Amino acid sequence: xxxxxxxxxxxxxxxxxxxxxxxxxxxxxxxxxxxxxxxxxxxxxxxxxxxxxxxxxxxxxxxxxxxxxxxxxxxxxxxxxxxxxxxxxxxxxxxxxxxxxxxxxxxxxxxxxxxxxxxxxxxxxxxxxxxxxxxxxxxxxxxxxxxxxxxxxxxxxxxxxxxxxxxxxxxxxxxxxxxxxxxxxxxxxxxxxxxxxxxxxx
Numbered sequence: 619x620x621x622x623x624x625x626x627x628x629x630x631x632x633x634x635x636x637x638x639x640x641x642x643x644x645x646x647x648x649x650x651x652x653x654x655x656x657x658x659x660x661x662x663x664x665x666x667x668x669x670x671x672x673x674x675x676x677x678x679x680x681x682x683x684x685x686x687x688x689x690x691x692x693x694x695x696x697x698x699x700x701x702x703x704x705x706x707x708x709x710x711x712x713x714x715x716x717x718x719x720x721x722x723x724x725x726x727x728x729x730x731x732x733x734x735x736x737x738x739x740x741x742x743x744x745x746x747x748x749x750x751x752x753x754x755x756x757x758x759x760x761x762x763x764x765x766x767x768x769x770x771x772x773x774x775x776x777x778x779x780x781x782x783x784x785x786x787x788x789x790x791x792x793x794x795x796x797x798x799x800x801x802x803x804x805x806x807x808x809x810x811x812x813x814x815x816x817x818x819x820x
Contacts, residue, residue, distance in 0.1 A: 673700030
């Protein structure tokens with residue numbers, strides 16, 4: 619899986635595309651250009667980076683592109699640029715998760731800052747998703763009997779109480795607890811509970 623971030627530029631005006639591309643390249647970033655939302659959607663595979671899209675385009679506009687990405691489960695940050703900004707448009711863009719909406723003509727520094735914010739947001743989100751996936755794998759590595767003990771631990775039950783509830787020996791409970799801590803790489807009950815809550819909250 620590609621982990622290098624790319625700035626995807628979607629605009630049906632060639633001059634605008636190339637202008638933004640030149641700015642992105644001057645930042646030392648990778649850039650990829652598309653002449654329509656449809657072309658971008660056909661080729662994009664939820665890779666790291668952010669999208670800079672013009673609002674007014676033939677076919678899908680910038681906000682419709684953003685909405686379609688969301689429907690597909692792609693939450694890449696989107697920067698919408700437009701010469702036709704309005705309050706309803708801005709509200710719709712932000713509600714759909716746009717990093718920002720820039721009015722044309724915009725200052726290069728404003729676009730650069732928006733790109734930096736978008737790339738940081740994307741990196742943080744992907745890191746969180748990876749962390750949750752790793753925690754889910756740890757949970758799935760537990761046996762059914764270990765999961766029973768884990769649920770009782772989360773409820774705050776003592777070892778003797780768990781042994782009684784599950785009708786097993788105290789040593790069996792201790793062994794299952796030890797295995798749970800090892801699989802979760804946790805050093806305390808508090809840390810273990812926090813990890814489990816992360817999974818349940820995802």
